[in-house]
Amino acid sequence: MKAIVAALSLAMTAAPMLAPAALAQDKPEQLGMGIFTFASGPAAAYGMPGRNAAELMIEQINADGGIGGVPVAPTYVDEAQGGEGVVSEFRRLAGDGSTDIMVAALSSGNCMALAPIADQLEMPMVTWNCDTHQLFLNAEHPYVFRPNSSTVPEFVAYAAYAAQKAPDATRIAIINPDYAFGHDAAAIFTAAMKAFNPNAEVVVELFPKLGTQSFNTEISRIAAARPDIIFSNMWGGDLESFARQASARGLFRSSQVILALGESILQRVELPEGVIVGVLGDSFWNAPDAKQEALDFAAAYNEKFGDYPVFPGMKMANTILVVKTAYEAAMEANGGTWPTKDEVLAALDGITAETLTGTVTVREDHDGIVDQIVGMTTGGTGTPELAEMVRYPGAAITPPVGADPIEWVSTLTPEFAAELPAPGSLN
Amino acid sequence: MDFLLPMLVDGLAASALIFFIAVGLTLVFSVLRVLNVAHGSFYAVGAYVAVTIGGVVMSAGAPQWLSFPILFLSAALTAALLGPVIERTFIRFTYGKPEAVQILVTFALFLIFEDLQKLVFGVQAYYQDAAVNVLGISDIGGIIYLNYQLLLIALAAAVVVALRVMLHHTRLGKMIVAVVADPEVSATLGIDTRRVYMAAFTIGVFLAALGGALASPNSGVAPGLGAEAIVLGFAVAAIGGLGQIEGAALAAVIVGIARVLAIYYVPQLEPVAPYLVMLAVLLVRPYGLFGAATQRKI
Numbered sequence: 213m214k215a216i217v218a219a220l221s222l223a224m225t226a227a228p229m230l231a232p233a234a235l236a237q238d239k240p241e242q243l244g245m246g247i248f249t250f251a252s253g254p255a256a257a258y259g260m261p262g263r264n265a266a267e268l269m270i271e272q273i274n275a276d277g278g279i280g281g282v283p284v285a286p287t288y289v290d291e292a293q294g295g296e297g298v299v300s301e302f303r304r305l306a307g308d309g310s311t312d313i314m315v316a317a318l319s320s321g322n323c324m325a326l327a328p329i330a331d332q333l334e335m336p337m338v339t340w341n342c343d344t345h346q347l348f349l350n351a352e353h354p355y356v357f358r359p360n361s362s363t364v365p366e367f368v369a370y371a372a373y374a375a376q377k378a379p380d381a382t383r384i385a386i387i388n389p390d391y392a393f394g395h396d397a398a399a400i401f402t403a404a405m406k407a408f409n410p411n412a413e414v415v416v417e418l419f420p421k422l423g424t425q426s427f428n429t430e431i432s433r434i435a436a437a438r439p440d441i442i443f444s445n446m447w448g449g450d451l452e453s454f455a456r457q458a459s460a461r462g463l464f465r466s467s468q469v470i471l472a473l474g475e476s477i478l479q480r481v482e483l484p485e486g487v488i489v490g491v492l493g494d495s496f497w498n499a500p501d502a503k504q505e506a507l508d509f510a511a512a513y514n515e516k517f518g519d520y521p522v523f524p525g526m527k528m529a530n531t532i533l534v535v536k537t538a539y540e541a542a543m544e545a546n547g548g549t550w551p552t553k554d555e556v557l558a559a560l561d562g563i564t565a566e567t568l569t570g571t572v573t574v575r576e577d578h579d580g581i582v583d584q585i586v587g588m589t590t591g592g593t594g595t596p597e598l599a600e601m602v603r604y605p606g607a608a609i610t611p612p613v614g615a616d617p618i619e620w621v622s623t624l625t626p627e628f629a630a631e632l633p634a635p636g637s638l639n
Numbered sequence: 640m641d642f643l644l645p646m647l648v649d650g651l652a653a654s655a656l657i658f659f660i661a662v663g664l665t666l667v668f669s670v671l672r673v674l675n676v677a678h679g680s681f682y683a684v685g686a687y688v689a690v691t692i693g694g695v696v697m698s699a700g701a702p703q704w705l706s707f708p709i710l711f712l713s714a715a716l717t718a719a720l721l722g723p724v725i726e727r728t729f730i731r732f733t734y735g736k737p738e739a740v741q742i743l744v745t746f747a748l749f750l751i752f753e754d755l756q757k758l759v760f761g762v763q764a765y766y767q768d769a770a771v772n773v774l775g776i777s778d779i780g781g782i783i784y785l786n787y788q789l790l791l792i793a794l795a796a797a798v799v800v801a802l803r804v805m806l807h808h809t810r811l812g813k814m815i816v817a818v819v820a821d822p823e824v825s826a827t828l829g830i831d832t833r834r835v836y837m838a839a840f841t842i843g844v845f846l847a848a849l850g851g852a853l854a855s856p857n858s859g860v861a862p863g864l865g866a867e868a869i870v871l872g873f874a875v876a877a878i879g880g881l882g883q884i885e886g887a888a889l890a891a892v893i894v895g896i897a898r899v900l901a902i903y904y905v906p907q908l909e910p911v912a913p914y915l916v917m918l919a920v921l922l923v924r925p926y927g928l929f930g931a932a933t934q935r936k937i
Contacts, residue, residue, distance in 0.1 A: 252757075252762060253762060253862070254762065254861065254862065254863065256762045256763075257762070257763060257764075390910075417906070418902065418906050419906065419907075420909070421910050423861075423863050423867065425854070425858040425859065425860075425861065425864060425867070426653075426656070426854070426857065426858040428649065428652060428653070428785075428788060428857070429649045429652075429653060429898065429899050429902045429903075430902060432645045432648075432649045432782050432784075433642075433902050433903055435645075435781075435782045435783065436641070436642050436645055436781075436782055436903075449763070449764040449859070449861045452764055452766070452859070453764065453858060453859055453861075456766060456768065456859070457857060457858075460768070460771060460772070460776070460785060460857075461776065461783045461784065461785060462776065462783040
């Protein structure tokens with residue numbers, strides 16, 4: 213009897229000490245996160261800001277105790293190795309037990325390749341860029357979530373802005389990169405412009421190959437067409453070369469230029485005042501309605517890497533925050549224990565998360581609803597600033613679940629554009 | 640025909656840059672009989688050196704006109720440092736060897752240079768456009784052109800003339816012509832063929848580096864520049880006839896005009912325009928426009 217009482221006493225005494233130990237065993241030592249981005253090659257111009265932002269955000273999360281007390285352990289995969297290598301790395305990380313969740317990828321092509329693999333391996337994948345509207349178009353991906361916008365709302369936003377700022381503009385020139393991103397954007401922007409202004413016509417459409425250094429002939433061809441609006445979704449070195457050459461040859465003075473990804477070169481190229489630029493979403497840290505967290509993150513980024521985060525960096529940081537929110541929501545739902553994979557998936561499904569630059573909602577089709585920020589350049593370089601800014605509500609300019617995106621765009625009307633928030637309403 | 644004047648200006652401006660790429664390649668082939676895949680690397684190195692030196696000098700507050708001599712100085716520096724060293728350490732071992740060996744050796748050199756550029760300069764693009772800004776712009780047919788583009792056309796024409804004068808009216812040029820005609824007889828006549836090979840290769844490096852340096856104020860420099868240059872350079876050299884300087888000049892104009900026509904009327908064909916021209920020319924004249932059939936000994 214004495215022995216039983218002693219044992220019970222010992223158990224009761226030890227219980228408070230053992231309880232945290234038992235709970236700690238439930239939690240993993242670390243949360244493995246596979247992060248896919250371009251670390252080399254020309255696309256590193258976008259990939260490296262993403263990687264840098266991931267590094268900083270994870271550093272900050274871990275300094276605050278990690279996610280639910282578990283530190284995040286990233287493994288970075290370079291997308292420059294090509295689709296086959298990226299898929300192979302995804303399979304390896306998913307298979308060796310080191311990774312619990314994937315944050316992938318920058319390239320839409322890689323996303324399209326990885327999505328079915330994520331489903332097949334039952335590995336949660338949260339996309340951090342993946343702009344293509346085709347990701348969820350003809351396929352359901354139960355393990356894939358996009359807490360970002362797609363090409364449709366992104367380029368409808370520019371058409372709406374152009375329709376609001378230059379309602380009489382009808383002659384459109386397009387110069388986009390010669391791959392799916394460029395061709396998709398041209399189709400969406402054209403359809404939206406024609407919906408907002410039935411007299412709109414494309415007078416010249418050029419698709420120079422990626423990596424083009426000299427755009428002089430293209431610039432002459434565009435100038436010869438006398439367009440009212442010049443639209444481009446070029447990026448990286450191509451965008452920088454085009455902007456420098458077009459600016460020197462007066463193209464920005466003779467037409468209203470829209471550089472869809474122009475925010476990313478504001479710190480490197482002195483764009484003239486009045487160029488319409490945006491961030492393919494709401495990931496602009498220096499907006500008038502910016503949260504203090506965004507300003508702090510940008511300042512920390514600047515201190516660590518020597519420049520301010522461009523929008524791919526902010527998109528990456530926001531995506532990791534969505535993952536953090538999902539894990540925390542899953543833990544809250546299950547009473548505080550470390551969530552299972554199914555609980556994380558359930559939390560991501562329909563999640564609404566506060567990011568550094570706004571709010572994101574993941575719909576039932578796993579696509580994201582994100583606001584679109586568009587503005588105009590103020591001239592000069594240095595700290596990125598925009599004027600005449602507007603924040604278009606994501607829900608208003610994103611096609612409904614199940615709708616054919618291009619068909620939906622063609623149903624828009626001039627009244628639709630007129631009813632959206634006006635340029636300058638965010639300043 | 641509304642676009643005739645702008646197409647002509649664009650065509651000649653594009654041809655000028657293409658010519659700088661091809662002329663050094665064809666000169667080296669005519670003298671050394673080496674297909675130099677690394678030629679594109681010298682084009683890229685010339686651009687990187689020009690942007691680097693130009694950046695340092697301009698940021699020190701030097702007058703903008705200095706950016707012009709810097710372009711030529713950068714090409715000369717690249718040629719002086721790389722030409723003799725590369726010729727003596729790699730290229731000379733390929734003389735008289737099968738084309739496959741020459742291509743393998745020079746392709747290896749090309750890959751080494753590509754990685755070295757990334758190691759030294761990283762993957763981002765660099766720009767130094769002082770030379771473009773200082774010259775201003777001109778309105779031709781209602782379209783604004785950079786005066787720098789027009790200057791490049793004049794410079795390309797000047798290089799054609801200068802090379803012709805050098806080859807036919809200077810001692811070095813006459814020695815080069817003699818070595819091209821018959822290296823063995825030239826050697827027996829007292830010409831140091833070793834030095835002629837080195838000089839010709841260095842001139843080739845200079846022309847490639849000059850092309851890269853002259854392109855950099857307008858186009859900047861980024862990884863991949865060398866690869867694009869060498870592919871286009873080979874196409875132009877093949878159209879003109881390998882080893883033919885005038886042929887390279889004419890081929891550059893044809894390719895430049897073809898690309899411009901494609902951009903104006905059939906933009907989808909622009910990337911393949913030079914190669915369609917090459918295909919068409921080689922089907923009719925397998926040795927290029929200025930090339931001649933050679934006897935092949937078995």
